Amino acid sequence: MPKTTKFTIATFNLLNFAAPPLSFYQLHEHYNDTQWHTKIQFITGLIEHLNPTIIAFQEVFSIQTLQLLCEDLGLPYFATVSSPRPDPVYPNVLFHPVVAIASKIPFKSAQALEPCPELLEYLNNQLNFEFNRTPIKCYFELEGFGELALYAVHFKSQRVHSMAHMLKNAGQDDHLLTLLHQTVGQMQSQISRSLEASIVYYDALKTQREKHVPTLVLGDFNDQITSPALSFMTQSFPPNTDLNLPDSVGLADSFYFADNLLSFDSKPASHFYRGQGNVLDYILASKEFNPNMPTSNVKSLKYISLDKHLDPARSEEDIRYSDHASIAIEFTV
Numbered sequence: 008m009p010k011t012t013k014f015t016i017a018t019f020n021l022l023n024f025a026a027p028p029l030s031f032y033q034l035h036e037h038y039n040d041t042q043w044h045t046k047i048q049f050i051t052g053l054i055e056h057l058n059p060t061i062i063a064f065q066e067v068f069s070i071q072t073l074q075l076l077c078e079d080l081g082l083p084y085f086a087t088v089s090s091p092r093p094d095p096v097y098p099n100v101l102f103h104p105v106v107a108i109a110s111k112i113p114f115k116s117a118q119a120l121e122p123c124p125e126l127l128e129y130l131n132n133q134l135n136f137e138f139n140r141t142p143i144k145c146y147f148e149l150e151g152f153g154e155l156a157l158y159a160v161h162f163k164s165q166r167v168h169s170m171a172h173m174l175k176n177a178g179q180d181d182h183l184l185t186l187l188h189q190t191v192g193q194m195q196s197q198i199s200r201s202l203e204a205s206i207v208y209y210d211a212l213k214t215q216r217e218k219h220v221p222t223l224v225l226g227d228f229n230d231q232i233t234s235p236a237l238s239f240m241t242q243s244f245p246p247n248t249d250l251n252l253p254d255s256v257g258l259a260d261s262f263y264f265a266d267n268l269l270s271f272d273s274k275p276a277s278h279f280y281r282g283q284g285n286v287l288d289y290i291l292a293s294k295e296f297n298p299n300m301p302t303s304n305v306k307s308l309k310y311i312s313l314d315k316h317l318d319p320a321r322s323e324e325d326i327r328y329s330d331h332a333s334i335a336i337e338f339t340v
Contacts, residue, residue, distance in 0.1 A: 014061075031068055054082075057335055059063060061147065062082065062225055067087070084113050085107065085110075119143065155222075232260060232291075254295065267309050271310075317332060
């Protein structure tokens with residue numbers, strides 16, 4: 008009988024993974040020893056339960072600490088492509104957390120995703136573009152499956168940059184400032200997130216067409232995939248479309264062609280804010296991952312959401328855990 012091989016690919020926003028004595032964003036924002044011990048136990052237990060082949064992380068400040076933890080959990084291959092930035096006055100206070108990937112199998116390559124200059128020019132954004140968190144583009148060779156292109160992302164958050172400096176004598180309780188933040192500020196956040204997604208989407212589709220390689224884009228999208236900022240990433244490639252043409256490219260939400268789809272009443276929320284659940288974390292896949300495609304090597308695909316630590320009633324973050332679920336796909340070839 009032919010050999011069956013199983014793979015699990017996951018993503019997990021760790022929520023401010025900064026080992027003591029480091030602080031994140033502000034001097035008073037840090038873990039005490041008990042909180043950090045609890046967080047490490049939580050992350051360890053979750054990864055052991057998932058037993059991932061490959062896992063992407065977001066909100067990583069302590070890179071070496073996470074790398075050593077992953078090594079202990081049987082994930083010896085580790086990659087980041089950028090570093091957090093320290094405060095110029097308080098070097099223990101860090102900003103700009105990074106994306107990381109850990110794996111049981113070696114990388115064929117792992118590098119920072121470089122935006123296409125022609126695309127930036129087309130989008131009228133060619134001057135000094137920077138990702139808020141630089142995505143990782145990497146390649147793996149999966150036994151029985153072949154080459155895999157994988158993009159680990161963490162798109163721009165919905166947090167609005169203050170416009171107070173643009174108004175004279177504006178305090179934080181200024182009604183005009185509040186209105187501008189709710190309108191122009193939120194639009195700016197959407198534009199930034201959509202621009203980042205456009206760059207990743209373009210590169211992923213271009214890679215599919217030129218290399219004929221199965222592709223995954225996964226991570227914290229900081230918005231729902233149906234939002235105006237992100238809907239283009241999947242709307243032209245529904246999972247039930249018959250795309251057997253060899254040059255067809257596109258991405259679909261892997262949840263909708265999972266074998267266990269009907270076991271969910273709806274797609275489970277991966278994040279809660281003020282009691283409202285939203286799906287912010289995604290694993291988008293090319294057609295090769297759809298087990299319903301006659302030409303696919305994938306025989307079954309299961310969607311996993313580890314969310315028992317999320318409490319919809321909680322009004323504030325509990326830094327000992329995470330404010331995101333970890334999601335994964337488990338597939339056999």
